[in-house]
Amino acid sequence: MRPLRLQALLAVAETGSIAAAARREGTGRAVIRRRLEELGNAIGAPLTTRAGLRVELTPAGEAIVGPAQALIAQTEGLRRLFEQRDTPVGHYRVAGPLGLAPPVTTRVRRLARQVLPGATFELITDPDPISLLETDADFALAFGPILPPGPWKTTRLITMNERLVATPEYLAKHGTPRHLDDLDDHQLVVWRRPGHGARSLPLSDGGSHPVTPWLVSNDSWFVWNTALGHEAICLLPYGPLPDPASRAELVPVLDGVVHRRCTLQAVFPAGSMSLPRLRTVWRLVRAVVAEF
Amino acid sequence: MEFPGLEALVAISDAGSLSAAAQATGIPRTTLARRLERLEAELGDVLLSRSETGVAVTPPGELVLEHARPILTAYSQLLETGRQAAGVRAGPTGSDPGGDRT
Numbered sequence: 095m096r097p098l099r100l101q102a103l104l105a106v107a108e109t110g111s112i113a114a115a116a117r118r119e120g121t122g123r124a125v126i127r128r129r130l131e132e133l134g135n136a137i138g139a140p141l142t143t144r145a146g147l148r149v150e151l152t153p154a155g156e157a158i159v160g161p162a163q164a165l166i167a168q169t170e171g172l173r174r175l176f177e178q179r180d181t182p183v184g185h186y187r188v189a190g191p192l193g194l195a196p197p198v199t200t201r202v203r204r205l206a207r208q209v210l211p212g213a214t215f216e217l218i219t220d221p222d223p224i225s226l227l228e229t230d231a232d233f234a235l236a237f238g239p240i241l242p243p244g245p246w247k248t249t250r251l252i253t254m255n256e257r258l259v260a261t262p263e264y265l266a267k268h269g270t271p272r273h274l275d276d277l278d279d280h281q282l283v284v285w286r287r288p289g290h291g292a293r294s295l296p297l298s299d300g301g302s303h304p305v306t307p308w309l310v311s312n313d314s315w316f317v318w319n320t321a322l323g324h325e326a327i328c329l330l331p332y333g334p335l336p337d338p339a340s341r342a343e344l345v346p347v348l349d350g351v352v353h354r355r356c357t358l359q360a361v362f363p364a365g366s367m368s369l370p371r372l373r374t375v376w377r378l379v380r381a382v383v384a385e386f
Numbered sequence: 387m388e389f390p391g392l393e394a395l396v397a398i399s400d401a402g403s404l405s406a407a408a409q410a411t412g413i414p415r416t417t418l419a420r421r422l423e424r425l426e427a428e429l430g431d432v433l434l435s436r437s438e439t440g441v442a443v444t445p446p447g448e449l450v451l452e453h454a455r456p457i458l459t460a461y462s463q464l465l466e467t468g469r470q471a472a473g474v475r476a477g478p479t480g481s482d483p484g485g486d487r488t
Binding site: 095097098099100133136137138139141152153154155156157158161162164165168169171172173175176184185187212213214216232369371 | 388389391392425427428429430431432435444445446449450453454456457460461463464465467468469470471472473474
């Protein structure tokens, strides 16, 4: 956006020589001559003329020095406007996993408002949100901690617990399991975390318990709704800030027995750190998350 | 063309799509897209969001457009001032330098 031809004209006007103008602009004499020629062509008349060792402006060149100064100041003003923004105000395309459930989305929305109060967003959900990086999304939200290999910069947004839940109504009708084997008598719906199977439940002691789920889904919101519909005992990621309404409706099952930590991470392409708008988001997200 | 990125931004947002802007300006759409990408890289923000149906101006894009139109108008006036001083009647067709070179 730098008006290089106008800058060349001003440099020659102020120094009186092509060589001095080239030094001031940090380029070669041929480049300065070419820029002057191009600007002169746009006008239809030469802008400089030789006067011995010095270069002088023609009437056309003289006439546009003032407007050129004003125009350069205008473009510099626009550039500074963007350089000095410490809070991004842009539009961000965010790739997210399928079916983020309310406790998680509540937290993510709060983070977004806190970190980027002036920005607007588009959330694109996909079973593999990381696959959308660099083409359709600026950054991605992905369940971790294990991610597909790639040149990523990641930061943890939320730590969740995978656990079994059901409604009091379901448990009143079908009974409350006291032992892992009691699950054989229940409808079991399992959220399949990316990169993991769904034929075993994660246990607090690091082990696993084999199960035959009635239904498996990679959509945690779908599983959440199945639980709220009094239909099954469900394994799902349970966030730190449950929706108050949902918290009252769902109760833990085999609490302290079935459990695994799960994180939601913000994933940026490592190459995007050269872009101020994403570098700033990365810095702000890390700073805010560190306060939790 | 001293401000190829700004001209591309204005042309695309006015026309509603890259193809329409290419048709209106006679500049190939790949050239327009490249000029816009350079401007976005320079300013560090997305100015137009692209979709299959066209483009939409982002909030930073609106900010740039507010400045781009006066800048382009002032540049046209500057060229005209030069022509009047030189006694040239009108700008020579096709002699405006391509903006991609520096």
